[in-house]
Amino acid sequence: MSRKELRIEKISAIVVDIDGTFLDSREEVPQENVRAVLEALENGVRVIFASGRMLASITGLLKKHFRREFPVIAYNGGLVASNGRIHLKKALDRNIAVEIAADVLKQNVYIQAYVNDELVVPKNCEQARAYSIHSGVGFKVKRDFVGFLEANDTMKLLVIDEPDVLERLKSSLERQFPDADIFKSFATYLDIVPKGINKGAALERMAEILELKLFETVAFGDNDNDVPLFEAVGYAVAMGNATPAAKAAADIVAPIADKAGFAKSLRHLLAIVD
Numbered sequence: 001m002s003r004k005e006l007r008i009e010k011i012s013a014i015v016v017d018i019d020g021t022f023l024d025s026r027e028e029v030p031q032e033n034v035r036a037v038l039e040a041l042e043n044g045v046r047v048i049f050a051s052g053r054m055l056a057s058i059t060g061l062l063k064k065h066f067r068r069e070f071p072v073i074a075y076n077g078g079l080v081a082s083n084g085r086i087h088l089k090k091a092l093d094r095n096i097a098v099e100i101a102a103d104v105l106k107q108n109v110y111i112q113a114y115v116n117d118e119l120v121v122p123k124n125c126e127q128a129r130a131y132s133i134h135s136g137v138g139f140k141v142k143r144d145f146v147g148f149l150e151a152n153d154t155m156k157l158l159v160i161d162e163p164d165v166l167e168r169l170k171s172s173l174e175r176q177f178p179d180a181d182i183f184k185s186f187a188t189y190l191d192i193v194p195k196g197i198n199k200g201a202a203l204e205r206m207a208e209i210l211e212l213k214l215f216e217t218v219a220f221g222d223n224d225n226d227v228p229l230f231e232a233v234g235y236a237v238a239m240g241n242a243t244p245a246a247k248a249a250a251d252i253v254a255p256i257a258d259k260a261g262f263a264k265s266l267r268h269l270l271a272i273v274d
Contacts, residue, residue, distance in 0.1 A: 007251075008234040011273055012216040013046035014266065015073075015203055015229060018053060018061065019186070020222035021239050024258045027134060034065050036263035043270065048206060050199045052076040052185040052225060054155070056117050057135040071210060075114065075156045076185065076193050076225050077202035080209070088205050090194050091153035096180050100173060100192055102146050104159055109169065113145070114155040120148065127160045157192040166190045185225045200228030218269060220254075220262050222246055237265045 016022050022033055037047055050073035051058050058072050071082035080088035097113070104111040110127040113120045119137050121128040122145035132139050142148040159169060170190055173182050181198065185191045199221075207214050215234040219226070222242040230236035230249040238250035239261045247253055254265035 008216055008218075009273060010216050011045055011218055011235075011270060013048065013210075013212050013218075014040060015048045015050050015199075015217060015219040015233065016262065017199075017219075017221035017223070017226050017229075018049060018051040018058065020241060020257055021220050021226075021262055022049070022257075024260075025241070026258075029061075029065055030257075030260040030263065032260035032263040036260075036266045037066070040266060040270070045270075046071070046210065046212065048073065048203070050077075050203065050219075050221075050229060052156075052158075052189075052191055053135055054114050054117055054119065054137065055079055055081060057137050060136050071206060073199055073202040073206065075197075076191055077198045077200070077228075078155050078193055080202050080205050082206070082209060087209050088202065089155075090197055091155050092157065092180065092192070092194050094150065094153065096177055097149050097154040097157060098146055100157060100177060100180070101149055103173070103176070104169070105145065107169070109159060109161050109165065111157055111159045112139075113149060113157055115148075115152045117155075120145070131158075131160065155193075159190040159192070160188055161190075163187045183224055185223055191225065198228035199226060200230075200232035203229060203232050218266075220265070221250075222257065235269070237262075237269075 023029055040047055048071045055074040058074055073080055078090050101111055119139040120142055121139045124141050128139050170182055179195050181193050181195055183191055217233040218235045219229045219233040220237045222239040224243050224245045226246050227249045236250040238246045238253050240256035255261035
């Protein structure tokens with residue numbers, strides 16, 4: 001499994017992506033992954049979860065498997081929370097959110113928004129229902145979707161479509177809106193967040209709050225949005241199912257998520273430094 005030598009002598013914290021890392025391709029949590037987290041906690045390792053999901057989706061998922069709360073990075077870095085407190089919350093500029101939403105809708109492409117930690121959609125459709133099931137949260141339909149965004153702060157926009165459509169849209173939106181960060185978190189998901197917002201920057205803020213040593217921190221992920229996270233820590237692990245960019249940025253490539261690659265790689269690393 002190892003591709004580069006472990007360059008840290010101690011693991012004091014781990015940061016775990018959710019979809020494609022902690023969850024498998026069936027969107028289930030392998031029990032081996034749950035046990036690995038509990039073992040890490042028993043050994044004094046801090047555990048942080050980082051995801052593009054909204055806060056309610058992350059906490060709802062974790063409550064199903066653990067009898068405790070965890071520090072969380074949500075919205076791909078737009079929100080940082082721990083011990084029941086929100087330490088960082090950064091929304092999109094309203095004008096940018098409105099203009100992007102209007103542009104995407106004119107192209108007959110589906111887009112959804114995250115407002116007040118709720119999922120807001122322009123219509124009740126297949127994409128909205130599928131995402132609701134995926135994330136474990138309900139959704140609110142706002143027929144005047146753009147008008148709603150004009151009056152409310154949007155944490156993140158998410159476009160859902162086929163990969164080729166998203167690639168074309170990504171290029172177009174990046175040219176038009178340089179003050180937003182636009183990237184793919186799934187093959188069919190295009191995330192739009194405030195400029196400079198990412199998991200790595202959010203972890204740096206979390207490290208200040210929790211007094212973490214980033215050089216003693218290991219990150220686990222599988223997608224392009226995990227690359228800034230990998231760059232912020234002492235050691236990075238990409239799942240076997242990760243994107244080429246995530247694998248290139250990682251120190252080792254673990255087995256795939258369907259084979260509990262997170263648990264296997266975590267135990268492997270803890271055994272080396274123990």
